[in-house]
Amino acid sequence: MNTRVKVSTNDLQNFIEMVLIKNGLSKEDAEITADVLVTSDKRGIESHGVARLKRYIDGLASGVIHTESTPEIIKETPVSIVADGKGGMGQSITYKIMKKCIKKAKTNFMCFASIRNSNHYGIAGYYTKMALKENLIGISMTNSAPLVVPTFGKSAALGTNPISVGVPSKTNKPFLLDMATSTVPRGKLEVYSRKDEKIPEFWATDENGIPATDPTMVLKNMLDRIGGGLLPLGGSGELNGGHKGFGLSVVVDIFSGILSSGTVGTDIYKKKGEPAEVCHFIGAINPDAFCGLDEISENMDKYINMLKNTETYDNKNKIYIAGEKEFLFEEKYANQLDIQKQVFDTINEIGSKSNLKLNKID
Amino acid sequence: MNTRVKVSTNDLQNFIEMVLIKNGLSKEDAEITADVLVTSDKRGIESHGVARLKRYIDGLASGVIHTESTPEIIKETPVSIVADGKGGMGQSITYKIMKKCIKKAKTNFMCFASIRNSNHYGIAGYYTKMALKENLIGISMTNSAPLVVPTFGKSAALGTNPISVGVPSKTNKPFLLDMATSTVPRGKLEVYSRKDEKIPEFWATDENGIPATDPTMVLKNMLDRIGGGLLPLGGSGELNGGHKGFGLSVVVDIFSGILSSGTVGTDIYKKKGEPAEVCHFIGAINPDAFCGLDEISENMDKYINMLKNTETYDNKNKIYIAGEKEFLFEEKYANQLDIQKQVFDTINEIGSKSNLKLNKID
Numbered sequence: 001m002n003t004r005v006k007v008s009t010n011d012l013q014n015f016i017e018m019v020l021i022k023n024g025l026s027k028e029d030a031e032i033t034a035d036v037l038v039t040s041d042k043r044g045i046e047s048h049g050v051a052r053l054k055r056y057i058d059g060l061a062s063g064v065i066h067t068e069s070t071p072e073i074i075k076e077t078p079v080s081i082v083a084d085g086k087g088g089m090g091q092s093i094t095y096k097i098m099k100k101c102i103k104k105a106k107t108n109f110m111c112f113a114s115i116r117n118s119n120h121y122g123i124a125g126y127y128t129k130m131a132l133k134e135n136l137i138g139i140s141m142t143n144s145a146p147l148v149v150p151t152f153g154k155s156a157a158l159g160t161n162p163i164s165v166g167v168p169s170k171t172n173k174p175f176l177l178d179m180a181t182s183t184v185p186r187g188k189l190e191v192y193s194r195k196d197e198k199i200p201e202f203w204a205t206d207e208n209g210i211p212a213t214d215p216t217m218v219l220k221n222m223l224d225r226i227g228g229g230l231l232p233l234g235g236s237g238e239l240n241g242g243h244k245g246f247g248l249s250v251v252v253d254i255f256s257g258i259l260s261s262g263t264v265g266t267d268i269y270k271k272k273g274e275p276a277e278v279c280h281f282i283g284a285i286n287p288d289a290f291c292g293l294d295e296i297s298e299n300m301d302k303y304i305n306m307l308k309n310t311e312t313y314d315n316k317n318k319i320y321i322a323g324e325k326e327f328l329f330e331e332k333y334a335n336q337l338d339i340q341k342q343v344f345d346t347i348n349e350i351g352s353k354s355n356l357k358l359n360k361i362d
Numbered sequence: 363m364n365t366r367v368k369v370s371t372n373d374l375q376n377f378i379e380m381v382l383i384k385n386g387l388s389k390e391d392a393e394i395t396a397d398v399l400v401t402s403d404k405r406g407i408e409s410h411g412v413a414r415l416k417r418y419i420d421g422l423a424s425g426v427i428h429t430e431s432t433p434e435i436i437k438e439t440p441v442s443i444v445a446d447g448k449g450g451m452g453q454s455i456t457y458k459i460m461k462k463c464i465k466k467a468k469t470n471f472m473c474f475a476s477i478r479n480s481n482h483y484g485i486a487g488y489y490t491k492m493a494l495k496e497n498l499i500g501i502s503m504t505n506s507a508p509l510v511v512p513t514f515g516k517s518a519a520l521g522t523n524p525i526s527v528g529v530p531s532k533t534n535k536p537f538l539l540d541m542a543t544s545t546v547p548r549g550k551l552e553v554y555s556r557k558d559e560k561i562p563e564f565w566a567t568d569e570n571g572i573p574a575t576d577p578t579m580v581l582k583n584m585l586d587r588i589g590g591g592l593l594p595l596g597g598s599g600e601l602n603g604g605h606k607g608f609g610l611s612v613v614v615d616i617f618s619g620i621l622s623s624g625t626v627g628t629d630i631y632k633k634k635g636e637p638a639e640v641c642h643f644i645g646a647i648n649p650d651a652f653c654g655l656d657e658i659s660e661n662m663d664k665y666i667n668m669l670k671n672t673e674t675y676d677n678k679n680k681i682y683i684a685g686e687k688e689f690l691f692e693e694k695y696a697n698q699l700d701i702q703k704q705v706f707d708t709i710n711e712i713g714s715k716s717n718l719k720l721n722k723i724d
Contacts, residue, residue, distance in 0.1 A: 077471045080651035109439045114652050152679035153672045165613050177609040202602040209675025233603045240564040241595045247539040247684040251527050258661045259652035289442035290476050290621035299620045310515045313571025317514035322609040
């Protein structure tokens, strides 16, 4: 049974864009959002790609996400911005502020922005990649729905709070780390649940805070808000460093939601049907603040080569630099994408309400 | 058998300072270094405290560490510094540059420094704490001797590369994360080796890159440079997020050693008897770059209280905020410290060569 469908990458981009316009977004905001979603699929991160269209459309329809997506600048210095997303699309809000950060970093060496009252912004790495395209170092992080249990806790208080850092290199693909600060994202449990497989004890806890191996139970507990949830990177307790993943997650919350006087922890997505109040922290650093692009990108090349030439422990695997696999996917999927049949059907169903159709490639 | 000795914290500070002066450091550099070491012991991080005195003294004696510890400013912008430590004491070099970062952050909203050609700088958190004392947000990271095996690798290519972030709060202790990006530091293996206990499979590998449980074998392999080493946070492979710890470790190397055109990866401590070329990245962020100290420190208080009030999974543990345990130790040990008898004897032996003596408290 073929559960995947081939589509033209361009067609998919245009289709998503049109659907978003028909659902109230401006042409500019629709274009940005579609690009963030399709880039995610192109990079092989399906969990954050067009599969999420329904959630955004539902959010726009219910008013939880506002169609107007123009951030308000609350405060601005030569090297920093505090912005209020006013409940608009996370992708648009963040894209627009990142553009400002990039511009300021070019003249003022760096600029960081803390953004409050936004929504889910897709893959963190999209915004670091914006910096990379301009030969700048990029930073991106966001808080998110509380799904992660703090070390020694029994209920979720933190998001999977990803951190992304991007650094240009000369001939190699750039370094582009984009990682949840939990051991795995929720989507990974869904995959195991569908396959009816047990999960490792480092991924999640039951409602009592005890490491769990049944993904279906954990997902149900999370959905019904019974307790438990995902574990921070490093797993349960302190023995294998779970407190470090917890600490990193808190850093993301602070930079995103505290520096902007926004929302953190259990207050994100607090009430169903009300604004999610997601917060982000992004920034761009001009290599000229340090040893300059030429030296830094050449040093990066030598460093990446050193790491990649390290001997591997078997012949099956190699040393991957953060982002490397995703850049290879992006080349592979530049013109044509494989998407899940279920996702293809769902987005076509959404499109059909606006007389839009995404064709498959036979 | 009492294996610990009580000493006056002040006496210890003065003793270390005098020993360092007798071994060639200036009064200022000796004072800084002694404070970094004793602060580490006060914060309960004995692995990075006065127990390391011998290594520094040996380094100074052999010329691997230079007694002259005045960093050269290679480049400076309103918000950044590139400095060359010229092989001086890591503590002094970093302290002096952090002072400059703090000064610049007060007027220019933030300042970050990338420092090359330095030496082991003690606990990363010392420099973030310097920022906290000035009501600024602090950042500190450093690369270090290659002891950590990259994901899918079989030999060490990265240091335990710690990351520290500090954020002020109003009435609670500040948030002060200070974490190695490996699952555990080498010292943890030494503790298990002395107790002849097995280590969890997430900590280290044998010479073939396979997770190991015998700490003595791993330590011997590391010492003899046979192969294997510590595992990144998240353990072996990608299943439990080991690639994330690896990625974070690379970020530290880049910010410390690449942005400064310094030394990274396997080139740190490359040749015995030659300069270690350790690199650091530090910085201070003025809360006024974002929502200001009042709002941020009040928000931090509410946030920390929310996390600490999360229900725990048993009655033995509680939710600890990063740095909390260490701040409690620091209060407890303000006047009097317990140090290992072996450490007491070693530092007294070093002192005796300069007719210096540290008294114990009976």
